Amino acid sequence: MTAIPERLQESVDPVPGRRTLPRHVAFIMDGNGRWAKARGLPRTEGHRRGLEALRETVRHAGELGIEFMTIYSFSSENWNRPETEVNFLMGLLRRFLQRDLSELHKANIHIRVVGERNDLEPGIRRLLEEAEAITRHNSGMTLVVAFNYGGRNELVRAAQRLAAQVASGAIEADDIDENAMAAALDTAGIPDPDLLIRTSGELRLSNFLLWQSAYTEFHFTPVYWPDFDASCFDAALEDYYGRDRRYGGLTAQVR
Template structure:
């Protein structure tokens, strides 16, 4: 878990997380079904991933499907699951060729077996890559993640492998889905909404936030670069004050 940076750390964000919002509204403005917007949003992901290295971003985490998204219509949910499968099948080779390491976070219990197998295969295929680390959150919720982590930690205490007096924030972070990742430096939300929607609640305790009006399918690599560039102008004190 990362709470602070050294003084000689890069001025830009090393880890950017994105709440990709606005696909449905983008489609509706064009008189098209919501899934048309999700398809456009999926295509946008590739452009942003490709823009990460040139902007000094090593880690990119995107919010693809939340634990609350199951409340959407059955048609939309089924369409999204099909889109996820097709995205992995279509992009796997190019992601691997580009040196991108892919990880998935979230609870996989409710996901269908075929999708989970594709996720596992893509993680294995790209496990040796290090140019950019892409983490995709599917059936993910921050509260759910912390709850699952707390259950796993409690089980370790119960089994005598962990002493309860040794449990602290650092210990809990090791049980999170993101335990191998640095905390996000910058969280971006598109579409003009100004809320965090249960995304990386624990990890973003010291993150900078940027809420942009652009709908996700219109969020270009150029705009991404501008938002990332603004990060370096912020004064990050992590609760302290400068002498």
């Protein structure tokens, strides 16, 4: 049987057949614009309703006992959208952090942000860092916010970090293995997703968690994100429970 990578070992249930809750669920929250178009509404209304769906999903994940939830909130490619839409999305982010942060903090949720920060507008970067600082010691669910994030960019930056360590003499090139690579990523210390849910019927990763999703189970639903609710989440979990996770081997790790 193929050995399970060290970073995945904690997610394997030692009791075959037991319905084990996934530790980490990731979301590609897709379809806000199409939801609005189907109703004759502006795209901005789709994004506003999508934020409401996010609030409900975070709440439900916490109630279920999910340990980590990652959301693809804004990709590095999203800057190519019309300026008015980008500005609206930035405004939604500000409102989410300013209005919802206290509730998330009360719920004992720990916020962690992944993605490129160096070229962000200072006010946005300050809000993201403040959210992390305020919730740093919370011991409940970790909400990972992928903002200005691209999987390929993350891999490039991780390679640059490792190359710099080799150049400085801190490590040898032969020291670079899967665990070293995982530790150089934005998601260092976070277990890989057990389940990734994408809404709106699209069947692709869209540059999201490329390294981390090597052994992730995928659930694709035609439901647009603004309509995603607790029952949709539960349906995705039921689908997940029926999977056999072999990690390349022949002996199934049944969830």
